[in-house]
Amino acid sequence: MRSLLLLSFTCLLSLPTGAAPVTDERLLAAGSDADNWLSHGRDYSEQRYSPLAEITTDNVGELGLAWHFDTDTRLGLQTTPLVIDGVLYFSGAWNTAWALDAATGELLWKFDPQVARSKSITACCGAINRGLAAWGDLLFMGALDGRLIAIDRATGQMRWSVQTTDPAKPYAITGAPRVARGKVFIGNSGAEFGTRGYVSAYDAATGEFVWRFYTVPGNPAEGFENEAMARAAKTWSGEWWRYGGGGTVWDSIVYDPEFNQLYLGVGNGAPHNRRIRSPGGGDNLFLTSIVAVDPDTGEYLWHYQQVPGETWDYTASQQMTLAEIPWEGEPRKVILHAPKAGFVYIIDRATGKLLSAEPYTTVTWASGYDMDSGRPQENPGQDYDGEPAMVFPSAMGGHNWHPMAYSPDTGLLYIPELDMGMLYDEVAPVDYQHLKRHYNTGYEFNQEGYSQRFTQAMLRHLPKAHLLAWDPVSQKPAWKLPHPNIHNGGVLATGGNLVFQGTSDGRFIAVQADNGELRWNFETLNSVMAGPVSYRVNGEQYVAVAVGRGGALTMNTGRSFPTGNPNNRIVAFKLGGDASLPATPAPERPAPPPQPEATAEDLAEGRAAFNRYCARCHGADVSGDGSIPDLRYLAPVWHENFAAVVLDGLMERAGMPRFDDVLDAAQVEQIHAYVIARAHEDYDLRQEEGWLSAMKDYATDISARVAAWLVRFQAGRE
Template sequence: MQCFGKRIFTLVFLFMGAIASSAGAGEVSLPVSGQRLLAADEEPHNWLSYGRDYLEQRFSPLGQVNTETVSSLGLAWYFESDNHLGTETTPLVVDGVMYFTDAWSTAYAVDAATGAFIWKFDPHVPRAKSITACCGAINRGMAVWNNSLFLGTLDGRLVAIDRVSGTERWSVQTTDPEQAYSITGAPRVAKGLVYIGNGGSEFGTRGYVSAYDAETGEMRWRFHTIPGNPADGFENAAMEQAAATWNGQWWKYGGGGTVWDTIVYDPELDQLYIGVGNGAPHNRRLRSPGGGDNLFLSSVVALDPDTGEYLWHYQEVPAETWDYTATQQIALADIHWNGEVRKVIVHAPKAGFVYLIDRRDGELLSAEAYTTVSWASHYDMDSGRPVEVEGQDYDGESAFVFPSAMGGHNWHPMAYSPDTGYLYIPELDMGMPFDEISAPDYKHLKRHFNTGYKIGGEPASQRFTEAFMQHLPKASLLAWDVSRAKVAWKLPHPNVHNGGVLATAGSLVFQGTSDGRLLAVRADDGSVVWTFNTQNSVLPGPVTYAVDGEQYIAVAVGRGGVLTSNTGQNYHTGNPNNRIMAFKLKGNATLPAWVPPERPLPPARTAMREEDIAAGHQLFDRFCARCHGANAIGDGSVPDMRYLEPVWHENFQAVVLEGLMEQAGMPRFDDVLDAADVEKIHAFVIERAHEDLALRTETGWWADLKDELADLSARALAWFLRPAAQSGGDE
């Protein structure tokens, strides 16, 4: 009887979905009630929340597109936005209408079958906000409840939008505007409450997550993830407990612990899980001299969804000191483990381990490395704690550590398939040097990340830098057998920082790549069965849905954000605008031809001394590189400084010191730089432009030989720096 009722329920929603998809753009047939979200798995034609349903597995039961039919998959439509600053959005699809976000926290609605424009909502984020946003003016998506969409903005607001008209219903400021908070993650909604966190650890903020009434915008509760100044009292017993694990005057540095991405509601256990971020400063000896685990940094914390009351936690990296956040996607599953079915959290965050955590009480069941890890040798299962490797905490001596601060897996969504039992992870196998610096009041170093270690090493040649970035880091789509806690297969990629993942009942896994491809691979063995040239990087995870009986695969396309701009990858000049691309069987749409703009010749070299150009390089690393790229190698989402038009060289001082382009998102720096500083930065930029021009115009055996020497040097350094003990692979 239960099975029959479930079928009837499914048919009803499929029928109502068909009515909605044929009703015309903007006509909403059914509110997205709490019951619909709880039963989202019964609406495979929709994508109702960030991870499709509350399990956040990013697995779809749709199978029309499968290993047998995928060869006929083609572009159905594309929609192009009006900017190219990068997109990380996961679209929602509700009854034939797609909702997604774009740069500067803008939101769009389009017809999910045709891509036809319905509305655009612009929250008018002040462009100067870009300087206090860690990682670009990007946004990862929205949540839906009844007839409202919920959007977090870069300047810290939570906005409710009417999903029919695209007009604002209410707006609340969730952060202190005087501090460097930002919101880039997607809100979540359950039980009539909207849950939202924020970013800002890099600038010295104190993390928290808040819940707001979905109808009125009234704040219901707030849970801080780390304690504040004990002299002010503690908000609750959990903060008093956490304070015992800190030392010194951590609150003066901010402390960190922002919840900048994952928030998951578990309807079966009625618990809310949050992933907590890194410390501020990252260097634990600065923020908490004297030691301590620094709860609840780098932890999964369970809360009461109605009240925000602390329930339990598991700290993945006690006293983290490498920017190993636990904010990466959390997936919920029931798996067979040691002869019984366990309700688990499956987590593969930046630290490089896949954690299996019993979601009833936070018990650690397993922690095994999925990528190269050097900071810890293993986890002690009796204590649940990692066993750190001596010397990897860069205490008094620099260390080359795997994973890097960008993590073995960053924000790019993973997927879990209950059909295969595999977790599909966008792996980044990359290390970096950590070299401690001393700063007594590091939080107040203006415009600078609150790290406690050097950002950017000694200057190196462009050829060596590019060879280093090409051959030292590795990236793959990695299938992790969850029940066996080991790698099942890997699909290597040529470049780092590839996109999120979608798994389907068609025995397929979809992933985009940073070099501009959308791939479909077999879920069981990782063999590529379909490829499409997207003309630009694909960073977020695809979604799938159905309209009028046809299955679509859709993904946002557009390079941008801190990861692609700081890897030293030399992409083509300029980017197409951000796009949503949707595919279906026998789709026959085409993209317009993309011809990158010509690279202008650089101005004449300056007469500045080498030491002043080197100083300009250091200033560039400190103030410019996080947007314009390591060693001035940009990704094209913001201007690549080596290819500036003459007008920008002529107005370089006006742009940097006077705010000539502030309304376009380029902040002014007259509070931290003077004219002499800017002249040195400009000289460095011009020098880099000439170095690049020389590389592009060299021909013959000498250029080939230098390429080979640089390649050999990078490979030798990679071999030298790589940890002796490899972890996380199947080698």
């Protein structure tokens, strides 16, 4: 009670005129508050559906850019903005946060918590942040260094900060907090680096710790925190705690006010390979599960495990959506979940009972689910036990963090689908070495012959991507819209019978929600990965989205744009908008330095080391997406200081980690030689393309001249 009174008093002092505190009552009614976007998924249902219907299929062609706001970073923008009483709040790389006038894009304030750049080594997929939470007169952000930070909504000043993780361990936070019943809930990431997952609750007004729920058991010799952990430990074997266990809740946390339950989307095992993690087998609870806990106490209520003993990095951390749908002739309150494993799970919200599990993309690891037991029927040979296996979906999943949406108007679930497989080839348990500060998966990426096998597999089934509309009642697709590139952005559904989505090839599109017809397209000049929002200011509907490439798949696989990589930005649209984006200059791509002497074996070793330690940021085989520098285009000064950067930490304060714990000088020379070789390959290709382009232009010019001469000649004859 004291904290609630304190909050009410400070709200009156600090909020600007016209702004109101975000109370529990206001959050409970957020679904009918069309003007605002009060929480990560708009309201507690996390349907990402806006009832606003000023923009419709009939007039969406009149949609234009209203304003844009450029940040000061290119490191990836994955945030879902909040919009509260005419102000748009969003977070970006290194946990910088901004407040903008939602009608004009004018900057109101900026906040920088000064996260140490050395934390980048344990950030899976860039120094990104996916969003904020609001309650009272505060905004909450989980920081990459493990802090939960409360920011004054009116001034952008820090009000309190608590450390939610052990700074000595490789935890990070990239997901958005959630708020309910006066508490802030926050998870973390870092499973691949060797952490044990948990979710914590803090008092929203004061930051005081309330409770913590661990998602996997710790060392039995130290005792268990509760009966749930003692029960879970019986499903593990070996000394799993030495590797952390995993199970981090790095994204999805959903509060259900109808049942007063908090649902946690639990992640993958650490390491991924279950024979290393838990050599005697077992389900490994609560990996890849939805776990329901009491939001007031953190007490375990129930769970449903989607992939027992998971071994493919199939997290259940993707967005959970709450809905009421017709089921067997009766309305049923359900969780709709389309996580990495490739199935749409329909789960009873009260009990956790599995109602349906049907594949929404190509799936080979399992043939289906036994509905009596709720367990998957794994296909033989897909767990890469002793033999490599091409498995669908890949470790990126059939759907990753990019938000999906559900429209109560159409009854359809809109999923950014990724139809892609991956070749798994295990590291033998006797050869496994656990590396602190680095990825530990338990399977190989670069062994001899891998590339050839992967290429052969890809020729049989090329990666594809779609915007998929899924009918949860009939349990099958309603329609699919193909995309030219993989790894596309999040989704928004609106009352105007529209679905908005960004794409990795630099477009923001509007699709008719009931049939998938493309109705509008805007060139964003950069990838759009995040989820859009819609809101209303002064009677006008806006649609806004964060623009900026980055993230696991694009950083790993690379994506070359015809222009450079502009600073990440927020773009907002309205009917009749007539603003425009500034032109993006062509990137500078200097000629590479001379190739150092290196044998074929040196280059092969350099490639293997690069893809082991560098590819997750700089791109596989040195083909980056530009959100982090593409090493093929390094300026001469960085080639001169290559070893100092990699081994001595010359750029550690800027976010480039040092690797002297796993690499020596000879290995760095091999990596550098391989980088230069790739730079020469790219340079030669660009020269050839430039020559071909020049020849094409010359031929076109000659053709035009000949045509003009023929016209004049014919005219002269006449």
